[in-house]
Amino acid sequence: MAKIKVRGLTKSFQAIKGETVDAISGLSFDVGENEFVSIVGPSGCGKSTLLYIVAGFIAPTRGDVRIGGTPIAGPGPDRGIVFQEYALFPWKTVQDNVKYGLEEKRLPREEQERIVRKYIRLMGLDGFQHKYPKELSGGMKQRVALARTLAYDPDVLLMDEPFGALDAQTRELQQDQLLSVWRERKKTVLLVTHSVDEAVYLSERVLVMTARPGRIKSVVDIALDRSRSREEIVTSAEFAALRNRVWLEVREEVLKHYDGVREGPR
Amino acid sequence: MTVFVKAPGSALRLLSRGAPILVLLAGWELATRSGLISTQVLPTFSSVFVAAVDLIASGTLGRHLAVSLYRALGGLALSMLIGIALGLGMATSRRVENFFDPLVALIYPLPKTALVPLTMVWLGVTDRAAILVILLACLLPIVINTYHGVRAVERTLIWSARSLGTPTRGLFVRIVIPAAMPAILNGISIAIPLAFIVVISVELVASKVGVGNLINGYGGVGAYDYMFATIGTFVLVAFIADRLAVHVRSRILFWHEQKDAP
Numbered sequence: 001m002a003k004i005k006v007r008g009l010t011k012s013f014q015a016i017k018g019e020t021v022d023a024i025s026g027l028s029f030d031v032g033e034n035e036f037v038s039i040v041g042p043s044g045c046g047k048s049t050l051l052y053i054v055a056g057f058i059a060p061t062r063g064d065v066r067i068g069g070t071p072i073a074g075p076g077p078d079r080g081i082v083f084q085e086y087a088l089f090p091w092k093t094v095q096d097n098v099k100y101g102l103e104e105k106r107l108p109r110e111e112q113e114r115i116v117r118k119y120i121r122l123m124g125l126d127g128f129q130h131k132y133p134k135e136l137s138g139g140m141k142q143r144v145a146l147a148r149t150l151a152y153d154p155d156v157l158l159m160d161e162p163f164g165a166l167d168a169q170t171r172e173l174q175q176d177q178l179l180s181v182w183r184e185r186k187k188t189v190l191l192v193t194h195s196v197d198e199a200v201y202l203s204e205r206v207l208v209m210t211a212r213p214g215r216i217k218s219v220v221d222i223a224l225d226r227s228r229s230r231e232e233i234v235t236s237a238e239f240a241a242l243r244n245r246v247w248l249e250v251r252e253e254v255l256k257h258y259d260g261v262r263e264g265p266r
Numbered sequence: 267m268t269v270f271v272k273a274p275g276s277a278l279r280l281l282s283r284g285a286p287i288l289v290l291l292a293g294w295e296l297a298t299r300s301g302l303i304s305t306q307v308l309p310t311f312s313s314v315f316v317a318a319v320d321l322i323a324s325g326t327l328g329r330h331l332a333v334s335l336y337r338a339l340g341g342l343a344l345s346m347l348i349g350i351a352l353g354l355g356m357a358t359s360r361r362v363e364n365f366f367d368p369l370v371a372l373i374y375p376l377p378k379t380a381l382v383p384l385t386m387v388w389l390g391v392t393d394r395a396a397i398l399v400i401l402l403a404c405l406l407p408i409v410i411n412t413y414h415g416v417r418a419v420e421r422t423l424i425w426s427a428r429s430l431g432t433p434t435r436g437l438f439v440r441i442v443i444p445a446a447m448p449a450i451l452n453g454i455s456i457a458i459p460l461a462f463i464v465v466i467s468v469e470l471v472a473s474k475v476g477v478g479n480l481i482n483g484y485g486g487v488g489a490y491d492y493m494f495a496t497i498g499t500f501v502l503v504a505f506i507a508d509r510l511a512v513h514v515r516s517r518i519l520f521w522h523e524q525k526d527a528p
Contacts, residue, residue, distance in 0.1 A: 077431055087423050101431055148426075
């Protein structure tokens with residue numbers, strides 16, 4: 001059974017002159033239990049909007065989102081979010097950021113401490129427990145954000161350009177860390193990115209969105225042998241073929257959007 | 267606003283910071299002693315210094331300073347209480363905002379000391395009248411900064427908290443107030459000098475005691491050395507209060523990332 005089920009999702013915004021503009025329009029897809037799915041598309045196609053609707057932060061104009069068969073009503077403990085800009089609580093230490101959701105769950109104190117220690121270790125944050133976010137690098141902040149979400153233990157991980165603000169080397173390390181966490185913890189992941197390479201490297205399936213109003217343009221199954229190292233995967237012919245296919249699909253939409261802009265209103 | 271920065275060689279730094287003041291004081295002493303400026307117009311610095319020592323030793327200054335500080339800090343404390351509540355209310359409730367917005371816009375450009383004649387009629391020449399004017403003067407920077415601070419809280423912070431289980435009603439205390447704290451404290455640090463400025467202004471006009479009244483009294487009888495001594499010591503007290511506030515602020519906001527820092 002599908003873990004995330006999205007049907008006929010439409011989100012309209014009021015534009016300046018009173019007309020309504022559809023950010024996404026009649027969008028449907030499923031994400032299976034423990035599946036890793038990425039969404040790519042040209043900028044402004046509404047991929048973040050889609051993620052925020054699934055997270056329950058904004059309400060759709062029309063359509064239906066179900067998690068494990070239950071319609072969503074706002075944010076819930078079944079879904080965790082990781083943002084590009086990390087969104088750590090700057091007045092809290094690393095440890096207290098990770099602990100935040102556990103306090104809200106009213107877990108016993110020893111239990112909280114145990115879970116915090118576990119995820120601090122898992123994310124390689126040992127020795128940084130008592131640091132404040134401002135003292136950390138971007139990559140570190142990202143790991144704290146992921147640790148905070150994982151500690152809360154949601155079934156579904158929603159990720160909005162999680163590595164977008166990182167340099168290329170850090171980004172690759174974090175991607176591999178995310179993959180190993182995903183394999184160990186058994187999570188359903190829906191990740192939004194503008195990087196085709198990232199989507200193909202990480203996911204089991206890639207959804208390509210059309211230019212605004214966003215719809216699902218195509219679904220690409222990524223059947224890669226994951227037992228290999230990163231070097232072997234990214235240099236393989238299959239990876240290149242899949243990457244090119246997704247890239248061409250996105251490219252087509254980017255150009256369509258660009259032509260629309262160039263022609264402008266008549 | 268510049269701040270004394272703790273750094274190696276801070277004695278040297280302090281000296282270089284204090285140099286302009288030392289030059290000014292030396293120039294003052296020289297100009298008045300040499301007769302370049304008549305002591306009828308400006309007393310010598312040394313006579314002012316002697317007067318200051320006398321004012322402090324006799325307890326006169328202490329008595330009046332206590333009254334002025336009571337008024338300034340009382341007005342400031344009330345403005346913090348009301349200003350933060352109002353700013354939070356306006357930022358989170360459309361109804362509260364619609365009600366208070368015109369009032370805030372209206373009193374914003376008004377020189378608050380212009381209200382002194384009115385408060386004298388209402389409350390007489392009392393501490394309460396002075397505190398009311400100081401309260402009004404300090405209120406707006408606190409309201410406006412609190413309002414904008416709350417409005418500027420990143421939506422991703424709110425969303426993160428929501429998805430980590432914080433109910434909507436819990437957001438205010440757990441997220442909004444701490445996230446808006448830098449802005450709230452900015453408002454307060456703007457209000458502090460205002461409290462000191464306005465208390466003197468009020469006391470110059472409408473008070474039987476207080477530092478402002480003391481300045482007025484010495485000026486009236488031509489005791490300029492005592493007048494300058496009073497002003498000088500008050501400036502020093504206000505300066506120390508400001509440094510203290512900066513210190514407390516950086517203690518509270520040790521986690522805060524100064525975005526505009528070089």
